Amino acid sequence: MTKPVMILVAIAAIAAVWIFRYDVSPLQDRPGAVRLDRWTGTVVLCPSSEC
Structure with missing residues (x-):
């Protein structure tokens, strides 16, 4: 893989971890x-107003 592709994959992985951090x-x-x-x-x- 080229360096830009590896950077994009790393950013996507970090974003996925951040998005799925909370379970409500x-x-x-x-x-x-x-x-x-x-x-x-x-x-x-x-309470329902804060989450």
């Missing part, structure tokens, strides 16, 4: 969501 799931019993940060493992409970 709705709560079943009340309005809001749970946000999981896949890099740190932090779980945050957010």
Whole structure:
């Protein structure tokens, strides 16, 4: 592969990791969501207006 192609692949990989960093799931019993940060493992409970 040429150097520009390798740079483009690296940028695409970093962008994909950044896009899929968070996983947001709705709560079943009340309005809001749970946000999981896949890099740190932090779980945050957010009201529906903040997530």
